[in-house]
Amino acid sequence: MLPDGDGEAIVKEIQARGWPTRVVVSSAVNDPARLAALVDSGAVVVLHKPSRLQDILAAFAQPDPPDRGQ
Numbered sequence: 001m002l003p004d005g006d007g008e009a010i011v012k013e014i015q016a017r018g019w020p021t022r023v024v025v026s027s028a029v030n031d032p033a034r035l036a037a038l039v040d041s042g043a044v045v046v047l048h049k050p051s052r053l054q055d056i057l058a059a060f061a062q063p064d065p066p067d068r069g070q
Contacts, residue, residue: 008034008041015042024059026051 002010011023025038028049038046045059 007043008037011038011041011043022060022064024056026056 007025007027007029011025014021014023022045023043024045024047025043026047026049027035027038029035030048035046044064045062047055047059
């Protein structure tokens with residue numbers, strides 16, 4: 001958990017503000033339902049902690065999913 005909220009709430013806030021950015025989440029959560037909620041909220045990729053730099057860079061290099069073109 002983040003000190004001022006959770007990842008899902010932050011992803012939703014980014015989407016609500018209409019910021020044209022890709023959201024890549026690095027999370028220690030292992031609950032499939034919570035991970036799915038992150039994607040449903042707008043995250044294009046969810047990486048598991050600890051995340052390697054090469055995985056983070058690769059996540060930003062992936063094309064947007066068809067329903068989330070930015």
